[in-house]
Amino acid sequence: MSDVEAVRKRPNYAGVFWSLFILTILEIIAANTPFAKVLVVVTLVILALMKAGLVALYYMHLKFEKYVFYVIVFFPLLLAVILTVLVLADKAIA
Amino acid sequence: METESTHIGSIGVDTRKLGMWVFLASEIMFFSGLIGSYIVLRFANLEVWPVPSTVLNIPLTAVNTFILICSSAALVLGLSSIQRGYKEGLQVGLLLTILLGTLFLSIQVKEYRELIHDGFTISSSIFGSCFFTLTGFHGAHVFAGVVWLIVVFALSFGPRFSRDQYCGVEMAGLYWHFVDLVWIILFTILYLI
Numbered sequence: 001m002s003d004v005e006a007v008r009k010r011p012n013y014a015g016v017f018w019s020l021f022i023l024t025i026l027e028i029i030a031a032n033t034p035f036a037k038v039l040v041v042v043t044l045v046i047l048a049l050m051k052a053g054l055v056a057l058y059y060m061h062l063k064f065e066k067y068v069f070y071v072i073v074f075f076p077l078l079l080a081v082i083l084t085v086l087v088l089a090d091k092a093i094a
Numbered sequence: 095m096e097t098e099s100t101h102i103g104s105i106g107v108d109t110r111k112l113g114m115w116v117f118l119a120s121e122i123m124f125f126s127g128l129i130g131s132y133i134v135l136r137f138a139n140l141e142v143w144p145v146p147s148t149v150l151n152i153p154l155t156a157v158n159t160f161i162l163i164c165s166s167a168a169l170v171l172g173l174s175s176i177q178r179g180y181k182e183g184l185q186v187g188l189l190l191t192i193l194l195g196t197l198f199l200s201i202q203v204k205e206y207r208e209l210i211h212d213g214f215t216i217s218s219s220i221f222g223s224c225f226f227t228l229t230g231f232h233g234a235h236v237f238a239g240v241v242w243l244i245v246v247f248a249l250s251f252g253p254r255f256s257r258d259q260y261c262g263v264e265m266a267g268l269y270w271h272f273v274d275l276v277w278i279i280l281f282t283i284l285y286l287i
Binding site for chain 1: 106137156170171274278279
């Protein structure tokens, strides 16, 4: 068994579960704080990305996969971000 | 005998898993397109966009989010069980995931009924159109995931899955976790922001 396989056999699933649980509670608390809207939105987006990252890396085992899988995942995301930014920019110019 | 290493392609990865990830990439584009449209529409209608918490039931959906997170944890423990050759653990994990997925859908139907009863429908506002389109497509994916898991659960009673053969469980798991991941994003942008 290689080192990678050895690690893969024992991801800390319980740790990921409790992290997701705590991050969800933090999200709800953050959404109800009286701080500036921009600060709240940025905090919520960061928390959501952390949760999504935990699911992808550990539950979907992306952390233990080869580089090609990262390319498959991030390329369409990049295209979507470019599309959204361009449409928003077009709206702002118009 | 066919094992997990039988399907390793020329680039050194399991071709079945590669195919599944390519499918998930198409799903990423699908949901990214919907979410991107939501962002653009929201920015274009800021003055008429309601505060989500005044329309939607946030506590109920927070519970639903927790249910989906629990279902992902149950499924990953089921996969871990079969990787150690423990088939009963797989079956318990799959059954729990199916039940939690069904509970998620039931709560979503309850939420829809309450919202429609209060006059918030797919045609009542631009927010309503976005909300029902995004959550509706996600719900359809959860339904497809539950059906897929029921098939895997039924197959788990035969000789199909073992310590050396668990790809079918892993593929269903990848899809289910992806659906969970999409909900994490939707919950934040639709309900909290």
